Amino acid sequence: MISSHDDLDPVWRALANPLRRQILDLLREHPRTTGEIADALGDSRFVVMQHLASLREAALVTVEVDGRRRINYLNPVPIQRIYERWVGKYQGDWASALVGLKRSVEFNTASHHDRRRKPKNG
Amino acid sequence: MDERQIHVVEIRAPIATVWAEITKLRHIQKPMFNTVLETDFRPGSRMIYRSDDGKRVFIIGEVREFVPPTRFVHTFRFTNLPETPTLVEWQLEESDGMTKVTVTHSKFIDQQKTADSVRTSWTTILGNIKSVVETGDVPLGTRIKHGLMDTFMFMAPKETLRENIAELRQANRGGDHGKG
Numbered sequence: 001m002i003s004s005h006d007d008l009d010p011v012w013r014a015l016a017n018p019l020r021r022q023i024l025d026l027l028r029e030h031p032r033t034t035g036e037i038a039d040a041l042g043d044s045r046f047v048v049m050q051h052l053a054s055l056r057e058a059a060l061v062t063v064e065v066d067g068r069r070r071i072n073y074l075n076p077v078p079i080q081r082i083y084e085r086w087v088g089k090y091q092g093d094w095a096s097a098l099v100g101l102k103r104s105v106e107f108n109t110a111s112h113h114d115r116r117r118k119p120k121n122g
Numbered sequence: 123m124d125e126r127q128i129h130v131v132e133i134r135a136p137i138a139t140v141w142a143e144i145t146k147l148r149h150i151q152k153p154m155f156n157t158v159l160e161t162d163f164r165p166g167s168r169m170i171y172r173s174d175d176g177k178r179v180f181i182i183g184e185v186r187e188f189v190p191p192t193r194f195v196h197t198f199r200f201t202n203l204p205e206t207p208t209l210v211e212w213q214l215e216e217s218d219g220m221t222k223v224t225v226t227h228s229k230f231i232d233q234q235k236t237a238d239s240v241r242t243s244w245t246t247i248l249g250n251i252k253s254v255v256e257t258g259d260v261p262l263g264t265r266i267k268h269g270l271m272d273t274f275m276f277m278a279p280k281e282t283l284r285e286n287i288a289e290l291r292q293a294n295r296g297g298d299h300g301k302g
Binding site for chain 2 (some may be wrong): 031073076080081083085
């Protein structure tokens with residue numbers, strides 16, 4: 001199996017900083033320019049730009065250039081991958097039980113109908 | 123409201139492999155929640171994502187651009203939501219053996235329902251494309267979701283049934299709808 005563990009290293013590094021997590025929270029509300037992020041955080045534009053670079057490296061933020069403005073978007077895909085890797089397998093129990101239950105209910109209902117439609121001898 | 127969403131994933135594979143998964147016809151696309159893409163890719167042509175058995179159509183749109191292996195643009199409407207079509211742009215770039223996939227979804231005009239619904243879906247779909255291309259299958263969580271969706275398919279809105287979709291009824295009269 002091709003391991004993609006290393007892919008997540010920049011994601012962990014980026015998430016390890018509280019200011020960067022705050023930036024992600026802001027972008028979760030809606031996309032913002034770098035200036036808007038600096039204003040919202042009351043931090044210098046320079047500091048915010050450094051943190052955005054780290055978030056971009058981890059692909060947690062993606063930038064779209066619109067004329068002279070650079071608009072930052074939250075990209076939650078890497079976080080989804082963290083979720084799938086550590087949490088996804090624990091969803092299994094209840095969800096597969098539910099599917100199993102549903103299937104057996106359907107099976108019983110279906111075979112009940114079958115019996116009524118074409119009764120078999122014996 | 124004119125929301126715009128951008129989702130990105132980097133995949134350790136050549137661009138041709140990733141492109142082939144995204145534009146695969148006739149067989150289910152596991153990352154796209156086990157749907158089958160049906161279209162001839164010509165700009166102006168219809169495109170749909172349908173159930174494997176062909177009875178239900180979940181997404182309907184029109185091809186706008188098709189430039190292998192870098193760009194696929196189409197309109198997008200959930201068949202169960204009576205909203206005007208939105209726009210989906212797939213963009214692929216390769217560098218150093220990695221392929222970057224960017225999906226930009228825009229033209230949501232007062233369409234909070236579609237916008238909310240696709241935001242989580244694209245996150246899952248792009249993660250799944252990476253997983254399928256790199257490991258051959260979608261993650262366990264998604265496989266379970268697919269199982270649930272199959273099981274509850276009979277409860278899906280009747281608007282998703284092929285015979286209830288006005289655009290497809292007209293197309294069928296023309297006669298040449300491609301069957302997988």
